[in-house]
Amino acid sequence: MRTVLDILFTFATTALCAFCPGGARKIAAENLALRQQLIVLNKSRKRAPNLTTADRVVLALCTLFIGPRRINKIAVVVRPATLFRFRQHLVNRKYSRLFSNKRRTKPGPIGPAEDIVRLVVELKRRNPAFGTPRIAFIVNNTLGVAIDKDVVRRILAKHYTPWFTGTDGPSWLTFFADAKDSAWSLDLFRCESIHLKTHWVLVVMDIYTRRIIGLAVKSGSVDGPALCALFARVVSGQSAPQILSTDNDPLFRYRQWQANLRILNVDEIKSVPFVPQSHPFVERLIGTIRREMLNETLFWTATDLERKLTEFATYYNEYRVHSSLNGRMPESANDDHAYTVQNVSDIRWRQHLNGRVQLPVAA
Numbered sequence: 001m002r003t004v005l006d007i008l009f010t011f012a013t014t015a016l017c018a019f020c021p022g023g024a025r026k027i028a029a030e031n032l033a034l035r036q037q038l039i040v041l042n043k044s045r046k047r048a049p050n051l052t053t054a055d056r057v058v059l060a061l062c063t064l065f066i067g068p069r070r071i072n073k074i075a076v077v078v079r080p081a082t083l084f085r086f087r088q089h090l091v092n093r094k095y096s097r098l099f100s101n102k103r104r105t106k107p108g109p110i111g112p113a114e115d116i117v118r119l120v121v122e123l124k125r126r127n128p129a130f131g132t133p134r135i136a137f138i139v140n141n142t143l144g145v146a147i148d149k150d151v152v153r154r155i156l157a158k159h160y161t162p163w164f165t166g167t168d169g170p171s172w173l174t175f176f177a178d179a180k181d182s183a184w185s186l187d188l189f190r191c192e193s194i195h196l197k198t199h200w201v202l203v204v205m206d207i208y209t210r211r212i213i214g215l216a217v218k219s220g221s222v223d224g225p226a227l228c229a230l231f232a233r234v235v236s237g238q239s240a241p242q243i244l245s246t247d248n249d250p251l252f253r254y255r256q257w258q259a260n261l262r263i264l265n266v267d268e269i270k271s272v273p274f275v276p277q278s279h280p281f282v283e284r285l286i287g288t289i290r291r292e293m294l295n296e297t298l299f300w301t302a303t304d305l306e307r308k309l310t311e312f313a314t315y316y317n318e319y320r321v322h323s324s325l326n327g328r329m330p331e332s333a334n335d336d337h338a339y340t341v342q343n344v345s346d347i348r349w350r351q352h353l354n355g356r357v358q359l360p361v362a363a
Contacts, residue, residue: 033062112151119143119347119360120155126349126358129292132156137327142347142360183207183243185282186231188222188251191290191305194298199305202230205285207245210322211330212285212313213238217306224254231260240264247271247279288316296356315352319359 039055111117116139123135130138132149139147186204193199200222204213214234218226244266246252252268261268271279293312299305317330347360 029062032058112147112155116143116145116147117155117159120147120152121159123360124156124160133323134321137321137323138359140327141321141329142362182241183245184213184241185245185279186234187247187279187282187286188227188249189286189290191294193219193305194300199299199302201305201309202227202234203282203285203289204231204234205282206241206330207281209330210281210285210325211317215306215309215313217302217309219302222251224251224256227251227254228256228260231257240266243267243269245269245271245279245282248273292357293353297354312353315357319350319352 112120119139119142120135123138124130132152136147136149136152139145139152183206184204185207186202188200188202191199191201197219198221199217199219202216202218204215205211206213216230216233218230222230244261246268248270251257258268289309289312293308297308299308319329321327321329347362349358350361351358
């Protein structure tokens, strides 16, 4: 009962201090601060007394009427730094009430619209392997909304729950590829069918646009004549490039292969031996084919594999965004088309690679 009366008396005295003249107000506030400290000190405790909420409020209100020099003299039980901290807390509270938006729980920048949040979360849910830069590029290409990968990362960290738990510049090859179809890069890689039969795939890509020129498949081993036949199938109906980048595989030293390049007037550039980083684009492409298609599907024959690789090449060239192309697709790498803002409610989803990838499309 005594504690309640003390609190009521303290608040009444504090209210009266506001209506007193200047000198009397300071004296009343100092007396009230000293009295409150005595109340805290007289609390029967075996350890240092803890300040209650009422104690903090009273002492903070008293510091509003006491000069900074006097606080050091009247602080008996509570340290001056504590009183200054109480005062600063009231000042911060005042300005947060005056200038913050009352509809928000805390001040700060307004986040993305709810439609954008839903699209980002749905895109990540349908394609768990997509990273934040690719999602940002897809949203930008689909809606024309300038969204940063960091915004996408914050959206996913807050709204997305998973179902399961580089370098600063391009390679030296880009110096040779200053126009479309001026420099190609090719390589061979091996994969196994459902019967564990070895198949070899020749992949050819344009270094400038990152476009897949073509893919050719052969079952069994590959020799010099077979390599020439695969390359002829890929470049059939297309104009030859000025430069062709290959690695140091003995197959690319075959005499008929070298003769074909001389006839086509193509200069061949060799990568650095045992340094995959010197042949980066096609090596990266082979890794992408394995991660996004071969590791998630099975094939029976060379014809079946070539059909699936052709489908992947269409998706890769026309729909898959690339960070090295600033979020554009290889087929539209030189397109300066400005995307218009679309309504998120009109978005429909298109499936690629038999439903393994789902991308939003403006209706």
